[in-house]
Amino acid sequence: NVMLGHEQTKFGGRLDLAAARARVHEISKRFGFNVDPDALVEDLPVGVQQRVEIIKALSRDAKVLVFDEPTAVLTPQETDELMTTMRQLRDAGTSIVFITHKLREVREVADRITVIRLGKVVGEAEPTASNAELASLMVGRAVELTVHKDPPNLGDEALVVSGLTVTDDVGTVVVDDVSFSVHAGEVLAIAGVQGNGQTELTEAIVGLQDRVSGSARLNGRELAGRSVRDILDDGVGFVPEDRSVDGLVKEFSIAENLMLDRSHGEPFVSRGTIRQNALNDFAREKIEEFDIRTQGPAQPAGRLSGGNQQKVVLARELSRDLSLLVAAQPTRGVDVGSIEFIHTRIVAARDSGIPVLVISTELDEAAALADRIMVMYRGKVVGIVPGDTPREELGLMMAGMSGSSALGGETSA
Missing domain, CATH: 3.40.50.300 (P-loop containing nucleotide triphosphate hydrolases)
Known part of the structure; x- marks a missing residue:
């Protein structure tokens, strides 16, 4: 090489x-x-x-x-x-x-640090500049970089995954006997270096993987083996890791993208016909609520910035009655201002009693959002630890060291 x-x-x-x-x-x-x-x-x-x-x-x-x-x-x-x-x-x-x-x-x-925004140099800074100063240059306004959240008000176990195994199309095991649970009102973050089975595990839970064994039960109902449509209709919200491929139809309008999960019936479709007035009213409401910077509901989603595209996906998924929110790489490719907004909405979902599963390769993000962190390595669970576990210990786990070894004690299950 x-x-x-x-x-x-x-x-x-x-x-x-x-x-x-x-x-x-x-x-x-x-x-x-x-x-x-x-x-x-x-x-x-x-x-x-x-x-x-x-x-x-x-x-x-x-x-x-x-x-x-x-x-x-x-x-x-x-x-x-x-x-x-x-x-x-x-x-x-x-x-x-x-x-x-x-x-x-x-x-x-x-x-030396040069900051670029929208393709132009907007400022330079010294390494002694604070994160807040750099973030302000990047976004053009003051940004709150700290995720504020109260201790979780835990409910019953909502999602219970037991012995879940996924094989790829050549028979290689990519998710290996994974078990965990998520309580109502809790954020469980799945951390690890990209390519250690997180993507396949997420896809198995939402019905996008065919070669799955084991169990994933949501409020007592089995998800494994069911269609994506059935799983979404059961109240699973899904923010995919690649919004361009799995989250949006870029040629469709913002309004049309906001109804993708509900294009088969009320309140937006009646007798096979889209109720355009109802859809446009809904779209205008979500554009305002989620601060989507756009010319209007009819603008194609592909013409929005990455952060605003992600807000469209988030607005669609959080606008339904959810039993579970699965957010994979929720802030990938978005600016720090949009990150601030997305983190706030995820915490708000958790505080409303929704169980939340966040999958992120950004360790700082996982630690900021999580009540507990599950680390994966080569398709297996290395350990499940508290959200305030030091990043050095999480890093050792991401390299394959067992949770108990990395922590010098017992792993929280």
């Missing part, structure tokens, strides 16, 4: 793997990367794979490195290691452009 595209050859046109191996050793030793040049990339942890990418760039004597959201698939410990690497590269004379929306990381590593 390191020599790919810049292959060195020796006599007879054969690849000079020894030269590439020596180059990997040299750069790895210089920066303390500890990368085995003969290891298969597919077998390496994601954080080490990222070091291979850095070695590849440095092997070509790159003077400028661009890191575009590099920590999205890293544990907190791997993120800290990357920050250390970036400082080493800077000190060795490499120029680095670090593109990120994570304020803690940019303040930790940057020498």
Whole structure:
């Protein structure tokens, strides 16, 4: 991989793997990367794979490195290691452009900070600037970055998942014997590095996976094996992780997207005909309630900003009588102002007695919203811990260490 595209050859046109191996050793030793040049990339942890990418760039004597959201698939410990690497590269004379929306990381590593909003530079700041100052530049107004919530008023167990297993289309187990429960009036966050079974688990609960065994019962009614329509009609609200694919029809109007869950009957459809006046009145009400910045209900959803598209999805799902809210990556690709709003609405749903399942690869988000956090690694549950568990301990769990080992004690079930 390191020599790919810049292959060195020796006599007879054969690849000079020894030269590439020596180059990997040299750069790895210089920066303390500890990368085995003969290891298969597919077998390496994601954080080490990222070091291979850095070695590849440095092997070509790159003077400028661009890191575009590099920590999205890293544990907190791997993120800290990357920050250390970036400082080493800077000190060795490499120029680095670090593109990120994570304020803690940019303040930790940057020498200068440039803020872009709507494609334009809106300001510059020093690393000593506060998160609030940076967020204000990013959004154009003051932003409340702290999620305020009271202790949960727990009701009965609402969602009970037992032994849930999901296999992919080639027979690989991607969710392995997962069990947990969510109480009414509680937020359970599922944390972990992307690709450890969270997506498939979410899809199994809402009926989007076919190869499912085990049980997922909501208020005593089995969800596993039922259609998506039946599950939604049972009061499950679903905010998908990819709104463009599963959350919206971008060519449809905002009003039409707001009725997608209820396009088969009252109050918006009567005898196969859309009741346009009722739909438009509803849409105008939700546009105001959810602060959707738009020209009106008839505007195509695809012309909205990412944050406003997410608000349309959230408005649709929270406008029904819910028995469960499942929110997967609820703030992915939205600005900090929309994050503030979305977090507030999720907490409000929890406070109204709705059980909430949040799936997020953003550890800070999971910790801010959760009453309890369930960590997944390679399809299994590593542990279920209180929402105020330190991020360092959560990071160890995300790397596969058992909950009891990471905490030095018993795991909360």
